[in-house]
Amino acid sequence: MSSLVTTHPVRSLADGRTANLVALSPPVGQASMTLEGLCATLGPLAALVLAPRGLDVAVTGGQVFDRFATAVAMPNAVVLAAGIETHTHDLLDLIATVGRAGGAAVVFKGVSAPPAVVLEAAQRARVALLQARNDVAWGDLYALIAACVSQPEPDAATEAFADAQSDLYALADVTAALAGGAVTIEDAGMRLLAYSRGEATGDDGRTQGILARSAPEKLLERLRVGGGLARIAASAAVVPISVEGFQPRRVVSVRAGGAVVGYVWLVEETHAPDEHADAALQEAARIAAPLLARERMTTRVKRSVRGEWLARLLTGDGPPAVLAAQLGIPATAWFTVAAYAAPRAKVDAEPCAVRTADLIALHLRALHDDIAVVDLDSIVYALMIDLEQPERARIRGTVGDCMARLRRTLGEGACAGLGGTVVHVEEVAEARASADRALAISAELRPGELVDVEDVRGEAFVLALREFAARELYPLSHQLAGLFEYDAANTTDYVPTLRAYLDAMGDVVLAAQRLHVHPNTLRYRMRRVAALSDLDLASADQRFALECQLRLLAR
Numbered sequence: 001m002s003s004l005v006t007t008h009p010v011r012s013l014a015d016g017r018t019a020n021l022v023a024l025s026p027p028v029g030q031a032s033m034t035l036e037g038l039c040a041t042l043g044p045l046a047a048l049v050l051a052p053r054g055l056d057v058a059v060t061g062g063q064v065f066d067r068f069a070t071a072v073a074m075p076n077a078v079v080l081a082a083g084i085e086t087h088t089h090d091l092l093d094l095i096a097t098v099g100r101a102g103g104a105a106v107v108f109k110g111v112s113a114p115p116a117v118v119l120e121a122a123q124r125a126r127v128a129l130l131q132a133r134n135d136v137a138w139g140d141l142y143a144l145i146a147a148c149v150s151q152p153e154p155d156a157a158t159e160a161f162a163d164a165q166s167d168l169y170a171l172a173d174v175t176a177a178l179a180g181g182a183v184t185i186e187d188a189g190m191r192l193l194a195y196s197r198g199e200a201t202g203d204d205g206r207t208q209g210i211l212a213r214s215a216p217e218k219l220l221e222r223l224r225v226g227g228g229l230a231r232i233a234a235s236a237a238v239v240p241i242s243v244e245g246f247q248p249r250r251v252v253s254v255r256a257g258g259a260v261v262g263y264v265w266l267v268e269e270t271h272a273p274d275e276h277a278d279a280a281l282q283e284a285a286r287i288a289a290p291l292l293a294r295e296r297m298t299t300r301v302k303r304s305v306r307g308e309w310l311a312r313l314l315t316g317d318g319p320p321a322v323l324a325a326q327l328g329i330p331a332t333a334w335f336t337v338a339a340y341a342a343p344r345a346k347v348d349a350e351p352c353a354v355r356t357a358d359l360i361a362l363h364l365r366a367l368h369d370d371i372a373v374v375d376l377d378s379i380v381y382a383l384m385i386d387l388e389q390p391e392r393a394r395i396r397g398t399v400g401d402c403m404a405r406l407r408r409t410l411g412e413g414a415c416a417g418l419g420g421t422v423v424h425v426e427e428v429a430e431a432r433a434s435a436d437r438a439l440a441i442s443a444e445l446r447p448g449e450l451v452d453v454e455d456v457r458g459e460a461f462v463l464a465l466r467e468f469a470a471r472e473l474y475p476l477s478h479q480l481a482g483l484f485e486y487d488a489a490n491t492t493d494y495v496p497t498l499r500a501y502l503d504a505m506g507d508v509v510l511a512a513q514r515l516h517v518h519p520n521t522l523r524y525r526m527r528r529v530a531a532l533s534d535l536d537l538a539s540a541d542q543r544f545a546l547e548c549q550l551r552l553l554a555r
Contacts, residue, residue, distance in 0.1 A: 033059055035104055035128055038078065041144065041290050045136050046107055049114065049129040050122050057128065059104045062145035064138060065094060075102040078130075078145055082138045086110040092121045099125025107141065109134050140296065147256035147289035168194035168291055171284055175264065178280035179250075182267040184210075185288060187296060188260050190220060191358065217409065219246055233260050238278040250277065254285045256293040264288060310374040314381055316429035324425040327372060334386040335428050337419040338399045339379050339435040340406060341443065356380050359409060363402045379439065381432060390421065392454065400450045407448065415442040418452045437463040466552050479533040480549055486532055494532065495550075497525040502547045506537075 036055035039048050051057075060076040065084060079098050084090045086108055095106055095118070105128035108114070114129065122129045132141060168185050176183040176196035183196040195210055222243050223229045232239050232251055241249040247267050254262040264284045266277060306327065313323040314337070321331050342356045357380045361373040370385040382402075384395065396418060403416040417438025422431045434453045437460040442451040445459070453460050483495050497515065501522070504511035512522040529535060536542050 035059055038105075038145065039130070041294060042130070042141075043294065044133075045144075045294070046130045046132040046141065049131050050119055051128045052123050052126045053128070057104050059145075062142055064142055076104045077101075078105045078107060079103055080138055080141055081106055081108040084108065086112075086114045086118060091118060095121045095125050095127055095129075099127045103127060105130055107132050140293070143256040143259050143261070144290060144293040146258075147261075147293045168288065169197070171287060171291075172196040175266075175280050175284040179266050179277040180268075181250075181277070183284070184265045184267075185254075185262065185284075185292075186265065187262045187292060189358065190263070193262070193292070193295065216246070219243055232263065238281050250281060252278075252281045252285045254288045254292050256289045261296055262288060262292040306372075307374040307376075310372050310381075310383065311376050313425070313428055314374070314376065314383070314432040320425045320428060329370070329372070329383075329385055329425070330387070331425045332423065333425075334389050334421055334423060335425065335431055336384045336386075336390065336395055336421045337428065337431040337435040338382045338384070338402075339417045339419070339432070339439040340382070340403065341379050341415050341439060342406075342413070356406065359406060360402055363405055364398065379436075381435070383428065392421075392452075395421070396450070396452055403450050413448070415439060415448060416450045417442050418450065418454075420453055433464075434460060462548075462551055465548055477545065477549065479535050480546060483529065483533050494525060494529050497522065498529050498546070499550045501526060502543060502550065 034055065035051065035057045038059050039046075039055070058076045059078055061074055061078070063074065063077045063079045065079055065081050077098070079094065081091060081094055084094060091106075091108060098106055099122075106122070107130045109132050111134065114131070119129070172183045172185050172194045173196050184192060185194045186192050192210065220229065223232075223241070228239075228241065228243075232241075233253055236253065236255065238250050238252045241251055243249075250266040250268065252264050253260045254264060264281050266281055268277075309323050309326045312318045313320060313327065324331050340356065340360055357373050357375040360380050360382055361371070364371045364373070364382055364384070372383045372385075374381055382399075384390075384398075399416060399418050403414065406416075407414045417435050417440070419431045419433070419435030419438060422428060438451040438453040438456065440463060441456050441459050442449055480495075483498065486492065487495050497511075500511040500515050501508070504514065508519050508522055508526075512519040515522065526537075530537065535546070
């Protein structure tokens, strides 16, 4: 039975505002868990600070604090103090309110331990305090608590799962034995987390999926095209799957707090599925819910923290040596950065960015020993680390193979740029900048191609100049600005003439051909350019500066 969402009225806070507690009630007929069990499930995501009534207090649901509506705490509820800081009176008021209602605990966030006044308030109210990590989303905590309190008490029907309550591999093994087939457990992104061992199904797709740590790509693609994936995600029941080229399958979504956090798959044997298969899959999904919810939260936290360190290293935001130590990478090595972008129609979707990063990390790790991957502003960066100087051809082949797979998965619009190789962590930010320039050339000039910055140094240099000019707001020289003004006022073409002359490296005949004028006409125009602008075209530095400005304007 699904969980019920309810709200209840509560008194106003000290400053006159009202509060709302959105409550998650456990399904009717199912027992709650204890505070000790909840703390064990939350693990390092939320630390227990105080438990005035001990750890055997029952927990029957979760509630999210909302200061802008009205509700009261439920008995034995865990209340998430979203938006309340530890040093405010609102937290003291909330603790008192939860205590009067017989609530189990209040979860708060903070960078330091709560002040003594908060501990004293919790002791008086006999309410437990848990401190969540700042980088854990309130919504994820809510979903995890929801998954925990919806678990049934062990009975004869679930006795076989008793040893699988905290181990996904054990859960897969037990489910396979009861359901009569091979079982895999995957997260919401169809990444493989665990699989049953010992079955010989003869299904090549399952074998390939285990090796790739992901559901078979061909199977997913056929389900995606036919709407099968959407049907699986929308259903709480077991869904039979029949796809040509694969053995029959059955799959059930794993849900926590209304959100899909994973899937349990069964590859059926050649005979009809066991009559208890669906019941076993449903039971496995219920048991897997808190495990997958915590796995998702832990993965997000690790991804967020490591991604932040890597992003700062790539952008030069912070001391590189310190960031390298946090990431566990050497300060001196051979560092190469590759940049990938998904098709423009897809880059705005966060799941697509995450999936792109996962695909790149999965593929590159199979070809390269040490990499770090992060998605940053819709671009996925891969930092490849070698202790010995790598062959450029090998690096290019690795990045190119990865791009080819990315295009097969996400579409033909995917592009990639390979930056230069540097030998110290202090230079990683510049390696990332060169990868950005190669990626920009791939997107603008060579769509769908892997662009190696070593092959486009000239174009990359112009891009670097354009970045400099944009950053420094570098103005046009007064001579060139004067020519633009003269052309605009007199309907002349002296700026295009100068550009053609410089592009032809001073070859009057070639420049005249490109402009479709007589060489004498071009010579006359160039004399007028010199007279009007006081340009010294005999100066190499002035010619170079003029050409750079004209090329930047053309872009």
